[in-house]
Amino acid sequence: MSALINIFIVLFAIISMECLSWFIHKYLFHGPLWFMHKSHHQKTKSFFEWNDLFAALFAAVSLFLMYADRDNLSYRFRDYFIWPDLFCGTRLVCAPEI
Secondary structure: OHHHHHHHHHHHHHHHHHHHHHHHHHHHHOOOOHHHHHHHHOOOOOOOOOOHHHHHHHHHHHHHHHHHOHHHOOHHHHHHHHHHHHHHHOOOOOOOOO
16 A cells, blocks of 8 residues: 555656646746747757756755755765766766767
């Protein structure tokens, strides 16, 4: 029964985040924040675009929240966030070479 509850929680979290992402993209990025997001829909020769500020903003919020709760971080943070991101996020090990 515990495994079923855990599966339900994971599926609920995935579906909720997808719905929230769709809502934010449709109603914020294509609404009041269009002045920044439109660079994502235009051809450009530069490496960075205004839309990249969203990633920086979301990362800053995440880092702040992790810093605010730094006294409660444990091995789980290292094992489930740092190591997978180091190897898979930067494509050191997980990504096949093209």
